[in-house]
Each structure stands twice: as C-alpha cells, then as structure tokens.
Amino acid sequence: MKSTVTIHRDFTIARIDDRLYAAFIEHMGRAIYGGIYEPDHPTANAHGFRQDVLELVRGLNIPAIRYPGGNFVSAYKWEDGIGPREDRPVRLDLAWRSKETNQVGINDFAVWAKDAGIEMMLAVNLGTRGIEDARNFVEYCNHPSGTYWSDLRRSHGVADPYGVKMWCLGNEMDGPWQIGHMEAKEYGRLADETSKAVKAFGGGIETVVCGSSNDEMPSYPDWERQVLEECYENVDYISLHKYFGNSSRDTLNYFAKIEETGRYIQSIGGVIDYVKAKKRAKNDIYICFDEWNVWYHNREEDSKNWHSWDWPEAPALLEEDYNLEDAIFVGGLLNEFIRRSDRVKIACIAQLVNVIAPIRTKTGGPAWATTIYYPYQFASLYGRGTALNVAVDSPQYNAHVAQDVNYLDVAAVLAPDGKSITVFAINRHLEEEMDVNMALHGFGDLTVIDHQVMGGDASKARIANTADQPDLVIPRKGDKLSVDGGELTGRLPAFSYSVIRLAVG
Numbered sequence: 001m002k003s004t005v006t007i008h009r010d011f012t013i014a015r016i017d018d019r020l021y022a023a024f025i026e027h028m029g030r031a032i033y034g035g036i037y038e039p040d041h042p043t044a045n046a047h048g049f050r051q052d053v054l055e056l057v058r059g060l061n062i063p064a065i066r067y068p069g070g071n072f073v074s075a076y077k078w079e080d081g082i083g084p085r086e087d088r089p090v091r092l093d094l095a096w097r098s099k100e101t102n103q104v105g106i107n108d109f110a111v112w113a114k115d116a117g118i119e120m121m122l123a124v125n126l127g128t129r130g131i132e133d134a135r136n137f138v139e140y141c142n143h144p145s146g147t148y149w150s151d152l153r154r155s156h157g158v159a160d161p162y163g164v165k166m167w168c169l170g171n172e173m174d175g176p177w178q179i180g181h182m183e184a185k186e187y188g189r190l191a192d193e194t195s196k197a198v199k200a201f202g203g204g205i206e207t208v209v210c211g212s213s214n215d216e217m218p219s220y221p222d223w224e225r226q227v228l229e230e231c232y233e234n235v236d237y238i239s240l241h242k243y244f245g246n247s248s249r250d251t252l253n254y255f256a257k258i259e260e261t262g263r264y265i266q267s268i269g270g271v272i273d274y275v276k277a278k279k280r281a282k283n284d285i286y287i288c289f290d291e292w293n294v295w296y297h298n299r300e301e302d303s304k305n306w307h308s309w310d311w312p313e314a315p316a317l318l319e320e321d322y323n324l325e326d327a328i329f330v331g332g333l334l335n336e337f338i339r340r341s342d343r344v345k346i347a348c349i350a351q352l353v354n355v356i357a358p359i360r361t362k363t364g365g366p367a368w369a370t371t372i373y374y375p376y377q378f379a380s381l382y383g384r385g386t387a388l389n390v391a392v393d394s395p396q397y398n399a400h401v402a403q404d405v406n407y408l409d410v411a412a413v414l415a416p417d418g419k420s421i422t423v424f425a426i427n428r429h430l431e432e433e434m435d436v437n438m439a440l441h442g443f444g445d446l447t448v449i450d451h452q453v454m455g456g457d458a459s460k461a462r463i464a465n466t467a468d469q470p471d472l473v474i475p476r477k478g479d480k481l482s483v484d485g486g487e488l489t490g491r492l493p494a495f496s497y498s499v500i501r502l503a504v505g
Contacts, residue, residue: 002435003394003408007421009442013387014342016413018063021380022121024291024348026070028096028355029317032104034363035353036112041364048103049112052367056359057116057352060373061380064119066168066290066348067109071095073171074127074179078137081105082156094179097306099313106141107158120162121290121348124194126170126187127180131194138167138198138205166206166346168290169194172213172241174223184223188230195234206236208288208346213241215264221271228275228285237288237346240268243356244329245296251325251461255428256399258332258409262340265289269343287340289347292333294326294372295356318355322370324473325461327454328426331375331497334383335411335424341387349376360467368470374454378475378499382422388412395429408434408492414504420449423500427492430458436481438488444505445485451478451500456493475499 025031036057039048068076072095080089080102088102106122113120122141124134136149141162143150150161169191172178182190187210195207209231212220224238242261246254265287272285297320306317320326337347353359358373394408409426421443427434440446452475465472478498481490492498 001395001407001429001432003392003437005393005408005410005436005438006391007388007412007438007440009388009414011389012414013339013389016338016341016384016387017345018384019346020337020341020344021062021376021383022064022066022290022346022348023060023062023118023352024066024070024350025352026355027068027072027076027093027100027104028070028351029319030314030354030361030363031351031357033101033314035355035361037104037108038363047108047111049115050361050367053353053359053361054112054116056367056369056373057118060358060377062116062118064121064166064346065113065352066121066123069095069123069171071171071178073123073125076125077129078106078125078133082107082140082152092311096317097309097311098315099311101313107153107156110158110162119166120164121166121168122164123168123171124198126173126190126194127178130190131197134194135197138164138201142201142203163203165204166208167198168208168239169235170210173210174217174219175213184219184226185230188227191227192231192234195231199234207234208237208239208290209235211238211240211268215242215260215267221267224268224271225275228272229279232275232279232281232285233283235285237286238268238272239288239290240264241291242289243291243293243295244333245294245299246325247296250400251430251458252397252405252428253399253401254325254329255332256402256405258329258336259402259405261333262336265336265340265343286345287343289337289344291350292347293350293356294322294329295320297321319360320356320370321464321466322372323462323464324371324455327371327375327473328495328497330372331379331424331454332409332426334375334379335409335426338379338383338387338411338413338424339390362467366467366470368465368467370465371454371473374475375497378452379424382499382501383413383424385416386414388414388421408436419504421446421502421504423488423502425492425498425500427494427496430495432494434492434494436488436490436492440486440488440502443486446483446488447503448481448483449501449503451481451498452476453478453493453496453498455496458495461495
C-alpha cells in the first residue's frame with residue numbers, strides 16, 4: 001500500500017493546550033487505596049504514597065488531574081477528608097457500592113499532586129449538595145486566611161492556599177444512574193449560579209459544565225443546547241465523556257471509532273456555536289473531554305460484582321489488561337484530540353492507576369506500565385506546541401461506525417520553540433506495510449531525531465503487559481524511514497503506531 005502526506009509549517013490548526021494530556025483519578029476501586037496510596041508498601045513515603053507509582057506518573061508529564069470523581073463525587077462530602085485521619089468518618093459510597101475510609105482527602109491528594117508536579121482540577125458535588133458547599137470548598141482551597149474555611153485549612157497544617165483554577169460543576173448529570181440526576185434546564189440553572197459563586201473568589205477560576213456522558217444518550221445533543229442556554233456566559237468549558245471497546249473483535253471497526261469521536265466533537269462544537277449566536281454572547285466555550293479511555297475487557301463482570309458485593313473497602317474494579325490493539329487505538333484517539341485542538345482544550349484519560357489505567361499495581365508488590373502508557377506518554381511529551389494540518393491520501397476501508405476510513409492516520413505537532421516537529425502515524429492495515437511519502441514544506445532541511453514503533457504484527461494484538469512480564473509490549477526503535485531535505489520516505493509496519501521526531505533546519 002502507498003500513501004502520500006503533505007504538511008506545511010504555515011497551515012496550522014491551533015496552539016495545543018498542555019491540558020490536552022491531563023488525567024483523572026477517582027475514589028473508586030484501587031485507584032487511590034492500593035494505587036497511589038499504600039502506607040505499608042515498601043516504597044511508601046512518609047505520607048503513605050507509593051514512590052514506584054509516582055515515578056511512573058512523573059514519566060507521563062501530566063499537566064493537570066481531575067479529582068475526586070466521577071460518579072463518586074455526586075454524594076461526596078469533601079469535609080470528611082480533612083483534619084486528623086483518626087477522626088475521619090467511614091462512609092458508604094453509593095456509586096460503586098463500597099466503603100470510603102476518607103484516609104485520603106483534599107489536603108493529602110494535594111501533597112501527592114505537588115510531588116507529581118500536577119495541577120489539581122477539582123470537582124464539586126452537585127448531586128446531593130449545591131452552591132453553598134461548593135463555595136465553602138473553594139474558600140477552603142483558595143482563600144489565604146482570615147475566614148472560617150481558610151483558617152480551618154491553616155489549622156490542618158496548610159498555610160498557603162492551593163489556588164485551584166479549574167472547577168468541574170458536578171459529574172454526568174445527564175445520566176439516570178447519577179445520584180442527584182437532573183433535567184438539562186434544571187442542571188443548567190444550578191451550574192450557572194454555582195459558577196458565578198465560585199468565580200466570585202477571583203484568581204482566574206475556570207469552570208467546566210457537564211455535557212453528555214456519551215454520544216448514545218437519548219438526550220444528546222439537545223442536553224448541551226439546553227444546559228448552555230442557561231449558563232453560556234458564565235462557564236468556560238463543557239465536558240464530554242466517551243469509553244471505547246472491541247467486544248466484537250472487529251479491529252478495523254474498533255479503529256474507525258476514532259472517526260466517530262471526531263463527529264461527536266464536531267457536533268458539540270456546532271451546538272456551542274449555535275448557542276453563542278443565539279445569545280449574542282462575546283465569550284467562547286471550549287470542550288473538556290474529561291473522561292476517555294478503553295473500557296470493555298472486564299466491564300460485564302465488573303458490573304455484576306459492584307451491584308452485588310457487600311460494601312467492600314477498595315475492591316479490585318475495572319482493572320483492564322490492555323493489549324497491543326488497545327495501545328494503537330489510544331494512539332489514534334490522541335491523534336484525533338490533536339486534530340481537534342481548536343475545540344478540545346482539556347482531555348483527561350480515565351483513569352490513571354489500576355482503574356482502566358495506564359499504570360497498574362499489585363498490593364504490596366510491583367507497579368508496571370500497561371500498553372496504553374506509551375502512546376499517552378509520547379503524546380504528552382512531544383504533542384505540545386502547534387497542531388498542524390495534515391493532508392493524507394491513503395487507501396481506505398468501510399466499517400460499521402464510519403465510512404471511507406483512512407488506513408493511514410497521521411497527526412503532526414510543531415514544538416513550541418519551532419525547532420522540531422513530531423509526527424504520530426498509525427498504519428491501521430492488519431497485514432500490509434505502508435509505503436509513505438511525506439512532504440514537509442516550510443521547515444527547511446530536516447533530520448530524524450528518533451523513530452519509535454509499537455506493533456507490527458496483528459497476530460500479537462491481544463498481548464498485554466503483566467506484573468511478571470511488564471515489557472511484553474513496549475516501543476522499539478524504528479529503522480525504515482529516512483529524510484532528504486523536506487521529504488520523509490519509508491515504510492510503516494502493518495498494524496503499528498509510530499512516533500517520528502524531526503529536527504527543523
């Protein structure tokens with residue numbers, strides 16, 4: 001197969017917000033307890049956080065992290081997680097039918113986030129609570145001193161405010177499963193008033209209003225319209241969620257779900273534009289795709305478990321064994337976020353540790369990177385800067401979820417300093433190599449800095465990394481590409497994800 005690609009330095013999409021590579025962690029399963037926090041683990045620091053996990057997290061260069069939920073947040077009392085640990089109450093978490101010990105709360109998580117070099121993005125409970133509790137939470141976190149909540153924080157040993165700028169107004173409020181589920185207009189009014197209240201604290205606070213839980217919801221996309229008509233002028237982002245799977249074992253249809261996601265983003269972009277025009281608004285609203293990942297390997301079994309078990313503490317839940325196919329898919333989804341970076345400014349992989357995560361752990365044992373860790377890492381490290389338009393002429397295929405899908409999937413990013421360009425390329429064909437001729441205009445002479453490849457053999461699509469064999473699926477050095485002046489040529493292996501880094505001039 002042969003494909004041609006054209007990229008020009010002057011033909012750009014948008015400046016990529018670093019938060020496109022954000023993450024999400026919830027009080028769910030073993031994400032917190034047994035994930036980032038395990039006081040008895042040999043690597044635990046004085047605060048009880050696993051340093052082996054923290055090392056893997058640092059390797060991802062995550063800019064921001066959404067916390068503490070998720071479905072969990074819709075019945076959460078943030079006050080339960082502050083003060084002396086021995087005084088914190090144990091609660092029943094109705095979302096995941098488990099016990100929450102509250103041994104990790106906002107101040108503890110802030111310590112971990114600071115050690116990891118990650119900015120916090122906090123969610124408030126708009127399910128069982130409302131404006132007053134959200135206001136108190138912001139005051140506790142952000143006000144310096146001299147008030148009840150700020151002085152309470154100081155009494156807990158935190159003298160300086162956190163200055164949290166990103167606040168999520170509830171979670172999946174369109175979902176009937178959500179505690180405190182509301183109709184769109186009702187939620188839009190509450191979100192509007194809550195956003196105005198928390199922004200009154202100043203400090204450049206940004207708010208995220210709940211959009212659709214997925215694009216198959218009966219209320220989609222009218223939910224977005226109704227919500228934004230109530231709060232457009234007072235919020236900054238609208239959230240989208242979507243999870244992916246390949247239960248049918250149809251790999252090409254699985255990969256085509258990237259195109260489906262692009263339509264999802266495009267549709268909500270249209271709703272945003274419509275509401276802005278209708279309201280004659282001056283401000284712009286962007287998309288925060290704050291839950292995305294592959295989730296299907298254990299989904300049916302997990303659903304049976306959490307609906308029947310007897311309130312366990314930090315049970316194993318949604319611990320997916322990601323394979324090579326999933327890694328290639330995640331690379332494609334990140335490519336789509338890059339291509340849609342004019343609309344999508346924030347995106348959070350859900351979740352970070354153990355629960356549908358790029359990092360897994362064994363209690364008392366090792367931590368390891370799953371297969372999806374690597375495309376996420378490459379995008380986070382080298383996908384920052386300016387997204388470039390990419391013209392691709394490639395053989396195509398048809399799938400159930402999309403037609404005319406390119407076998408070659410390409411995204412390209414010019415580094416902030418303009419001295420390098422990174423090309424993320426996927427050959428979706430299961431059997432044939434892809435001969436590629438890539439013309440790169442306006443960059444001058446180019447030099448290949450690095451070429452990393454994952455995949456190359458579809459017969460190994462189901463191989464996953466494990467605690468005993470953590471390096472079964474990892475990137476390897478590529479050797480089939482060369483560059484002459486402004487032209488990159490060579491072959492991409494079948495069923496593969498490649499990261500090609502080029503020095504400019």
